[in-house]
Amino acid sequence: METRITKLLGIKYPILQGGMAWVAESTLAAAVSNAGGLGIIAGGSAPIDYLRDQIRRAKSLTDKPFGVNIMLMSPNAEELAKLVIEEKVPVITTGAGNPGKYMEDWKAAGIKVIPVIPSVALAKRMERAGADAVVAEGTESGGHIGENTTMCLVPQVVDAVSIPVIAAGGIADGRGIAASFMLGAEGVQVGTRFLVAEECQIHPNYKQLVLDAKDTDTIVTGRFTGHPCRGIKTKYTKGLLNFEREGGSPEEFEKLTVGSLRKAAVDGNIDEGSFLAGAISGMVNKIQPAKEIVEEMFAQAEKLLCR
Secondary structure, eight states: OOOHHHHHHTOSSSEEEOOOTTTOOHHHHHHHHHTTSBEEEEOTTOOHHHHHHHHHHHHHHOSSOEEEEEETTSTTHHHHHHHHHHTTOSEEEEESSOOHHHHHHHHHTTOEEEEEESSHHHHHHHHHHTOSOEEEEOTTSSEEOOSSOHHHHHHHHHHHOSSOEEEESSOOSHHHHHHHHHTTOSEEEEOGGGGGBTTOOSOHHHHHHHHHOOTTOEEEEOGGGTOOEEEEOOHHHHHHHHHHHTTOOHHHHHHHHTTHHHHHHTTOOTTTOOOBOOGGGGGOOOOBOHHHHHHHHHHHHHHHHTO
């Protein structure tokens, strides 16, 4: 399973753990890195002191490479862009914006930069900006999504750029990894499967919703705001969808969702939380250590690819 991604990042398996807001913290990131993948801490819009502490905690838990995800639309993106340099973070993934203005400083610091992209046009722009690789994320993913499916997006991005492409969206086992490789990807990013890792610190209610989910149990809300988001279907998310259908304003919609990620991940509040998860949730049915998840997925993928 040696690819340009394993060589680029210095990891055993070409798998990145998704930078999920309020989910991807130091314990989970370190566990995935120790398992041979690349664990990622979510920057989100958390306080800088908290993120500095998370980065240092990860360093104390693993001597393997790990990364930080920066949401470029976050109000503290500029501070976080400086923090990762100060803390000598080896890898950055980015989303929700163009990292171009930070690229020169990051590259000078020896940081590998891997933007998450939903389209061929943005993949080309990121390659021109100096990205080391891109994550082509399909609409099957949990959280903020684009419209193109993984099956359609990945091969088109592979054909459009010369840097390595990492597939994301709808990957929960070795079959998804093998399929991604057949589409031309050289690595995968996985989020939803790691929600039920033993080391994942989210509330037990969150994990149980994912474990209980069927194939039709995710829902996309917020399309009319320009920032669609996929999560587990609950009374709360159904209410958001009804609000859209009844002609509610994007501004009021945003007010309804403020704090909902924290309410899900930290409080396990079924009535007011946004339990973000991918369309692949129906395939996720047991809690396992991160190491077991990674090794199981790649054992299956290797068996399929060697046929």
